[in-house]
Amino acid sequence: MPDTITLQVARYRPESESAPTLQEYEVPLREEWAVLDGLNYVKDHLDGTLSFRWSCRMGICGSCGMTVNGDPALTCGTFLTDYAPGPVRVEPLANFPVIRDLVVEIDDFLHKLPEVKPWLVRDDDGGVDDVEFLQTPEQLDAYKQYSMCINCMLCYSACPVYGIEPDFLGPAAIALAQRYNLAPATSAHQRLDVLATDAGVWACTYVGECTRACPKGVDPAGAIQRYKLTAAARTLLPWGKR
Amino acid sequence: MTYHQPVPLLWWTRRRSYVVFVLRELSSVAVAWFVVHFLLLVTAVHRGPGAYQEFLDWSARPLILVVNLVALAFVVLHAVTWFNLAPKALVVRVQGQQVPPRMIAAGHFGAWFVVSAIVAWVLVVML
Numbered sequence: 001m002p003d004t005i006t007l008q009v010a011r012y013r014p015e016s017e018s019a020p021t022l023q024e025y026e027v028p029l030r031e032e033w034a035v036l037d038g039l040n041y042v043k044d045h046l047d048g049t050l051s052f053r054w055s056c057r058m059g060i061c062g063s064c065g066m067t068v069n070g071d072p073a074l075t076c077g078t079f080l081t082d083y084a085p086g087p088v089r090v091e092p093l094a095n096f097p098v099i100r101d102l103v104v105e106i107d108d109f110l111h112k113l114p115e116v117k118p119w120l121v122r123d124d125d126g127g128v129d130d131v132e133f134l135q136t137p138e139q140l141d142a143y144k145q146y147s148m149c150i151n152c153m154l155c156y157s158a159c160p161v162y163g164i165e166p167d168f169l170g171p172a173a174i175a176l177a178q179r180y181n182l183a184p185a186t187s188a189h190q191r192l193d194v195l196a197t198d199a200g201v202w203a204c205t206y207v208g209e210c211t212r213a214c215p216k217g218v219d220p221a222g223a224i225q226r227y228k229l230t231a232a233a234r235t236l237l238p239w240g241k242r
Numbered sequence: 243m244t245y246h247q248p249v250p251l252l253w254w255t256r257r258r259s260y261v262v263f264v265l266r267e268l269s270s271v272a273v274a275w276f277v278v279h280f281l282l283l284v285t286a287v288h289r290g291p292g293a294y295q296e297f298l299d300w301s302a303r304p305l306i307l308v309v310n311l312v313a314l315a316f317v318v319l320h321a322v323t324w325f326n327l328a329p330k331a332l333v334v335r336v337q338g339q340q341v342p343p344r345m346i347a348a349g350h351f352g353a354w355f356v357v358s359a360i361v362a363w364v365l366v367v368m369l
Contacts, residue, residue: 209257226332
């Protein structure tokens, strides 16, 4: 195994550049180093001006999503040795505006997320504070995988529909809506107005890349297709409306 | 100022799943073509034996045959990808147990096969 590997890192300095360029850095190739470790080596030893987001280094915070050799990935869970002898191309997440270097603007996702009301919504006014809602293990199984979403937005980066139609609500937001739709304590129909729309589930044409990109095993593509059935039943069948 | 990453014209060639997705979208044109072809057939039958024979001769032209074969390939792709998608949309529980996704897909393909067999039987035996 060689001692070093080349990182080709996308740089975008809006004060002096109109478009990103690739800059090469030689970093140590160590068995236990993830791409994020390589970037931190660049930041600490080679070029302190490189900008990128990261926090937990263990696939929980969802901050370090980038495009590694063309694929959306969490750079903390993507190992340099898997790309040896290199080079490894590191670019910002696709489909998002770039603020600087590897940092993308996530405002669009942050505005869309609350639209699907990702919390318990009930028809009665009793609220959720004073009541205990029981659920069976089967009911938990029905939605548990969707609750694993860490909002890393890799699925948005992998989704060509989102790239072409930025109004699309997107995989993670719909998967999280489905997480609360399927929870026994909530009223699923309250999200119908947002989900059963052109920009909601009907924008999805089932490419399936969101599910493949997800580092947490969530299946947003499945959530969307499932909700299409729910939406069709609720809007087309006479007894579906409530 | 933020930089908006452009979507290249050939973005769909980057991944096999993107290619399949674009081909599946294109298959709607093939479906529309078969509808038009069928309507032309109905019109020809309505006009009488002469028009029907004319339609058959026109349909037997090499160009139309090639168009129909290509359209058939697209429609088969459409059907296969649609049935493969079915287990994603349908989560069926029997006696508390989730029916395996493969069984859901197999049920759809099985039903497709049975209907095709019935249609073939009607065409070959009944007519």
